[in-house]
Amino acid sequence: MTLLDSMPTDCVVSAWNEWDRLREMVVGTAVGANYEPTEPGSRPQRRGGREGNPFPTGPKPQHVIDQANEELQGLVQLLQDWDVVVRRPSPVDFSTQLVSPDFSVENQYCAVCPRDVLITVGSEIIEAPMSRRARFFEYLPYRDIVRGYWKQDQNVRWTAAPKPSMHDRMYRQEFWEWPLVERHKRMHDFEFCVTQEEVLFDAADASRFGNDIIIQESMTTNRAGIEWLRRHLQDRGIRVHAVHFPLDLFPSHIDCTFVPLRPGLILTNPERPILEGEDKLFLDSGWKLVDAPQPSLTNDQMPEFCQSSKWLSMNVLSLSPDVVICEENEHELHELLSREGLEVLTIPFRGVYEFGGSLHCATWDVRREGKGEDLLG
Numbered sequence: 001m002t003l004l005d006s007m008p009t010d011c012v013v014s015a016w017n018e019w020d021r022l023r024e025m026v027v028g029t030a031v032g033a034n035y036e037p038t039e040p041g042s043r044p045q046r047r048g049g050r051e052g053n054p055f056p057t058g059p060k061p062q063h064v065i066d067q068a069n070e071e072l073q074g075l076v077q078l079l080q081d082w083d084v085v086v087r088r089p090s091p092v093d094f095s096t097q098l099v100s101p102d103f104s105v106e107n108q109y110c111a112v113c114p115r116d117v118l119i120t121v122g123s124e125i126i127e128a129p130m131s132r133r134a135r136f137f138e139y140l141p142y143r144d145i146v147r148g149y150w151k152q153d154q155n156v157r158w159t160a161a162p163k164p165s166m167h168d169r170m171y172r173q174e175f176w177e178w179p180l181v182e183r184h185k186r187m188h189d190f191e192f193c194v195t196q197e198e199v200l201f202d203a204a205d206a207s208r209f210g211n212d213i214i215i216q217e218s219m220t221t222n223r224a225g226i227e228w229l230r231r232h233l234q235d236r237g238i239r240v241h242a243v244h245f246p247l248d249l250f251p252s253h254i255d256c257t258f259v260p261l262r263p264g265l266i267l268t269n270p271e272r273p274i275l276e277g278e279d280k281l282f283l284d285s286g287w288k289l290v291d292a293p294q295p296s297l298t299n300d301q302m303p304e305f306c307q308s309s310k311w312l313s314m315n316v317l318s319l320s321p322d323v324v325i326c327e328e329n330e331h332e333l334h335e336l337l338s339r340e341g342l343e344v345l346t347i348p349f350r351g352v353y354e355f356g357g358s359l360h361c362a363t364w365d366v367r368r369e370g371k372g373e374d375l376l377g
């Protein structure tokens with residue numbers, strides 16, 4: 001018997017990939033949300049021709065919060081209709097300033113996107129170190145839930161990855177000043193606004209494929225972070241592979257770029273092809289890469305304060321290998337996924353875009369049926 005065979009599959013926490021039949025999930029909340037502050041790891045910009053105007057600070061307007069919460073509640077209802085147990089984060093006041101020995105930041109962000117903070121790998125919950133100051137304490141809204149699982153089942157493992165200092169030295173400020181030509185020239189260096197010294201990653205840069213996890217180098221994940229995850233998981237036979245998308249000059253989170261939908265099928269971003277040679281890992285194991293169609297909105301049409309791209313269109317959530325939830329306006333994507341044999345469920349979610357995420361970002365899967373399998377390489 002291998003180590004993997006001995007891992008429990010009936011554990012209250014158990015999820016090995018992005019697509020097996022979903023049983024339990026946390027859905028984010030916009031309660032208490034603030035605008036993301038300007039800090040060394042993030043320079044938020046308005047959209048739609050208002051780029052030069054100052055970015056607001058402090059709490060988001062109530063009607064914006066209410067709209068997102070209504071859509072998040074719609075997702076909760078849909079999941080419950082499909083017999084998925086849903087839990088919600090505890091309310092937190094994100095308007096509090098943070099002061100640490102190494103940094104300070106005027107306010108925090110929100111609990112709309114648990115995907116960025118937490119990842120389930122088999123029966124283990126890993127809290128990501130995070131990469132931005134305003135998100136340093138973003139694990140707190142989920143702690144009651146995580147502690148509950150940990151108490152409920154002795155097979156649950158719970159790990160908090162090392163917290164980085166977030167000192168000025170951790171960041172590369174000149175990144176923000178590089179002109180586009182310079183970025184193109186440097187695109188194969190994979191150096192962004194964070195340096196390589198400290199361990200840091202956001203959980204949403206990783207994507208689970210059974211006993212293999214892929215994770216992209218980005219503005220929110222550095223090579224030390226990937227190495228930490230690799231060493232942490234290797235004893236259990238879980239392989240961690242770094243992946244790269246050189247044409248994405250501001251990469252952050254893999255779930256608008258490379259999205260597995262079921263064994264053998266990955267939705268890819270036509271404007272962000274995977275680094276030459278890295279496709280081999282998937283193609284050699286018989287996976288098909290299918291480009292997503294152009295999104296229904298242009299980048300300029302995205303909500304004025306949204307810091308994510310139009311590719312939130314492909315941030316879909318799988319209920320099972322046969323059923324996927326998409327934003328209701330993404331008609332071309334619905335057609336593509338239907339042609340691939342998936343049942344497509346749709347809900348309104350553009351109000352959540354304001355907070356930088358769509359259906360995958362705004363959720364964290366705690367339990368899916370199935371167990372670890374070798375699906376790559």
Ligand code: DAV
Pocket residue numbers: 113116204252253255256257307308309310311312356357361
């Ligand atoms: O393509 O803009 C968005 C990721 C959101 N968590 C993108 C990445």
